[in-house]
Amino acid sequence: MNDVSMVGLSHKSAPIGVRERVALCGDALRDALTALRARPDVDEAMVISTCNRVEVYVAGPVSAARSFFVDRCAESVDHLYVRESREAVRHLFRVAASLDSMVLGEQQILGQVKEAYGVASASGAAGAFVSRLCNRAFATAKRVRNETQIGCGASSMSQVAVELVEKIFSDLKGREIVLVGAGKMGALSAKALASLGADRILVTNRSPERARALAEQVGGFSRDWAELDALLVAADVAIVSTGAPNYVITAEMVQRLMKARRHRSMCFIDLSVPRNVDPKCADLPDVYAYDVDDLEKVVQTTKEARAGEAIRAEAIVEAEVMAFVAERDQRAALPVLAGLRRKAEQIARTEAERTLAQIGASLDDKQRKSVEAMARAIVNKLLHVPTARLKEAAASGDTALPGAAAELFDVDNNDQHSQRPAADSGHSAQVLSMSEKR
Amino acid sequence: MQDDRNGCAGEEGWPDGGGIDFMSVWILRFAAALYLAAAAAYVFYFARPRHTRAASAGYTLVGAGFLVHAISIGFACSEFRGAEFFTLRGGLVMIAWLAAGGFLLLIRAYRLPAIGAFITPLLLMALVPGLFAQPGQSHGIVPEVVRLPVLKLHVIAATGAVGLFAIAFGVALMYLLQERELKGKRFGALFSRLPSLTALDRLNQRMVRSGFVIYTIALVSGTLTAKTAWGRFFGWDLQQVISLGIWLLFALMVQLRHSGIHGRKYAVLTVVGFVLVMGTMVGLRQAPGLTRHEGSYAADRGSSS
Numbered sequence: 001m002n003d004v005s006m007v008g009l010s011h012k013s014a015p016i017g018v019r020e021r022v023a024l025c026g027d028a029l030r031d032a033l034t035a036l037r038a039r040p041d042v043d044e045a046m047v048i049s050t051c052n053r054v055e056v057y058v059a060g061p062v063s064a065a066r067s068f069f070v071d072r073c074a075e076s077v078d079h080l081y082v083r084e085s086r087e088a089v090r091h092l093f094r095v096a097a098s099l100d101s102m103v104l105g106e107q108q109i110l111g112q113v114k115e116a117y118g119v120a121s122a123s124g125a126a127g128a129f130v131s132r133l134c135n136r137a138f139a140t141a142k143r144v145r146n147e148t149q150i151g152c153g154a155s156s157m158s159q160v161a162v163e164l165v166e167k168i169f170s171d172l173k174g175r176e177i178v179l180v181g182a183g184k185m186g187a188l189s190a191k192a193l194a195s196l197g198a199d200r201i202l203v204t205n206r207s208p209e210r211a212r213a214l215a216e217q218v219g220g221f222s223r224d225w226a227e228l229d230a231l232l233v234a235a236d237v238a239i240v241s242t243g244a245p246n247y248v249i250t251a252e253m254v255q256r257l258m259k260a261r262r263h264r265s266m267c268f269i270d271l272s273v274p275r276n277v278d279p280k281c282a283d284l285p286d287v288y289a290y291d292v293d294d295l296e297k298v299v300q301t302t303k304e305a306r307a308g309e310a311i312r313a314e315a316i317v318e319a320e321v322m323a324f325v326a327e328r329d330q331r332a333a334l335p336v337l338a339g340l341r342r343k344a345e346q347i348a349r350t351e352a353e354r355t356l357a358q359i360g361a362s363l364d365d366k367q368r369k370s371v372e373a374m375a376r377a378i379v380n381k382l383l384h385v386p387t388a389r390l391k392e393a394a395a396s397g398d399t400a401l402p403g404a405a406a407e408l409f410d411v412d413n414n415d416q417h418s419q420r421p422a423a424d425s426g427h428s429a430q431v432l433s434m435s436e437k438r
Numbered sequence: 439m440q441d442d443r444n445g446c447a448g449e450e451g452w453p454d455g456g457g458i459d460f461m462s463v464w465i466l467r468f469a470a471a472l473y474l475a476a477a478a479a480y481v482f483y484f485a486r487p488r489h490t491r492a493a494s495a496g497y498t499l500v501g502a503g504f505l506v507h508a509i510s511i512g513f514a515c516s517e518f519r520g521a522e523f524f525t526l527r528g529g530l531v532m533i534a535w536l537a538a539g540g541f542l543l544l545i546r547a548y549r550l551p552a553i554g555a556f557i558t559p560l561l562l563m564a565l566v567p568g569l570f571a572q573p574g575q576s577h578g579i580v581p582e583v584v585r586l587p588v589l590k591l592h593v594i595a596a597t598g599a600v601g602l603f604a605i606a607f608g609v610a611l612m613y614l615l616q617e618r619e620l621k622g623k624r625f626g627a628l629f630s631r632l633p634s635l636t637a638l639d640r641l642n643q644r645m646v647r648s649g650f651v652i653y654t655i656a657l658v659s660g661t662l663t664a665k666t667a668w669g670r671f672f673g674w675d676l677q678q679v680i681s682l683g684i685w686l687l688f689a690l691m692v693q694l695r696h697s698g699i700h701g702r703k704y705a706v707l708t709v710v711g712f713v714l715v716m717g718t719m720v721g722l723r724q725a726p727g728l729t730r731h732e733g734s735y736a737a738d739r740g741s742s743s
Binding site: 146152166169170286298301 | 625698
């Protein structure tokens with residue numbers, strides 16, 4: 001089954017320095033695909049290139065796929081992994097289903113694989129086989145998403161923050177977010193929270209320059225540190241990440257603020273270590289305060305849940321790989337079976353006609369029909385076991401037997417099912433397995 | 439509701455055949471089956487939020503149940519000649535019907551199908567006495583003297599208000615559960631399936647406010663009826679006193695809203711209010727003689743003239 005090969009590197013095998021040197025997009029990607037396709041030993045090709053992985057899939061030998069990396073960056077060779085045949089199919093299915101991603105179950109990768117297929121298809125590098133392979137991969141990814149909970153839950157602290165705020169306020173339309181302190185995590189969370197439609201983001205920091213810089217970065221406005229109390233009265237979500245070693249926001253302060261807010265609900269997300277929001281704040285009515293540990297706990301739960309779901313997802317992938325390979329092999333066996341049957345029927349018909357031509361005059365219609373039936377019956381009985389064996393072999397992935405059968409019975413594979421002459425490959429089984437290619 | 443009163447005013451009660459033989463009860467059972475299916479669909483949706491079709495199926499089933507329920511009420515009107523709605527059983531049937539209607543409107547307006555898992559079981563619970571109890575024992579035909587247009591208004595408004603309070607009760611429970619998850623930092627299955635605090639709080643408040651308005655109508659029309667039936671607008675009847683208390687509680691809630699009371703306290707008040715409403719509705723009918731509201735018009739007919 002030397003049909004599909006994959007050579008690639010990913011965040012698991014290669015450092016970013018190597019990944020960025022082989023990553024491709026746009027015209028460069030199209031050129032690379034054309035170059036791959038131009039090789040005589042490559043029938044079809046597809047390149048998945050994202051920030052976390054570069055993988056080359058070819059309908060052809062491993063060496064062809066490897067050349068893609070050797071040409072681009074010699075040192076990448078040490079970081080490559082190679083998958084062949086069924087393993088390559090499984091790898092693609094796992095990648096599409098986000099089982100190989102840095103964050104298990106993330107949604108982006110499926111879109112990226114779809115895009116890779118789109119580019120390969122548009123540039124003529126992907127044909128019928130890659131198309132079938134990819135469609136099966138997409139279907140697998142969809143099944144995994146629908147039948148397991150692998151995509152559920154928040155997988156990063158900012159996502160957890162968004163989910164929490166969403167469960168308190170629904171959305172942030174008409175509300176303000178205030179960023180207290182200029183920590184990097186705070187900025188990330190504020191950006192993520194902007195997706196909930198907050199009116200504006202206000203940034204306050206002890207040093208006004210950093211507040212201004214951060215405000216620019218998150219598309220908000222900077223405010224004086226002295227205004228902190230007023231800001232907290234107006235805003236509904238406060239993200240706190242200062243470098244202060246003590247509580248910047250104390251329970252007494254929040255109690256006072258809540259009165260001024262007329263007890264409108266307030267959410268504090270404290271991303272600083274050591275903590276800047278007094279944990280006692282969480283006990284006040286209508287105040288929802290979470291620290292890094294709370295968020296991390298959710299991320300951890302999600303990770304564990306996803307890891308558990310991954311086991312179920314792997315089972316789905318395995319089933320889909322088996323189904324795909326079996327289907328492909330059956331396709332491979334079909335031409336042999338059809339040719340064999342056609343040839344045998346031809347012989348039966350010719351022999352029956354010859355016999356009838358000699359003795360036909362003395363026979364009535366019923367007897368003629370008996371002779372024809374006998375010829376057909378002999379053919380059917382003789383072919384019954386070989387047919388069954390060939391189907392079995394195809395279903396179990398054995399391509400040697402169909403090849404042997406073709407040779408043994410001298411069947412021409414080049415019928416309407418296979419559009420490619422069986423000449424340019426030494427082993428007929430190989431040809432059979434790829435016979436659907438153009 | 440009492441269209442046939444003219445023809446039957448002279449009769450005393452109805453045949454003691456038992457509830458089983460009444461057409462309206464059979465139809466009501468069919469409606470209850472539809473509600474049960476709807477509740478199952480909504481609970482399934484709550485457990486597996488990915489299956490949004492279960493929620494739409496639940497909505498359709500509640501709609502179908504609502505229609506069948508209406509037919510049952512129509513039959514009940516002709517079978518029991520209006521007296522039906524002066525019993526606990528009939529009252530609950532009516533409340534469930536109006537609550538189902540309110541629920542349908544609510545889902546259309548707010549698109550929070552998760553509340554279906556909390557409201558539809560309440561509907562079913564309200565229907566249980568209607569399915570198995572003998573309809574309308576004892577009280578007999580509603581006397582001519584209280585058959586005023588304002589009485590119809592009173593019945594519909596009272597049951598409608600209780601229906602809205604029932605929905606508010608379900609929503610308030612959801613709020614308390616979600617608040618517990620958020621405060622306790624337990625982000626489990628409930629957390630992800632329940633709507634946000636703000637959405638639940640807003641919904642609860644609207645249900646309480648509209649329930650209060652309709653309850654006011656019920657109170658006023660009830661007082662007018664009391665004048666005709668009992669001779670006095672307010673006679674310190676236990677039902678009247680407690681109803682006034684409940685009205686004051688909900689009036690307080692509507693007022694408190696303006697001074698910023700919301701969230702947990704509001705949800706707790708809603709639950710307390712609804713428990714009081716149901717408690718009086720069921721409780722006052724258990725001991726005869728506690729209130730004349732329970733249906734003994736005949737005893738007071740003399741004093742009304």
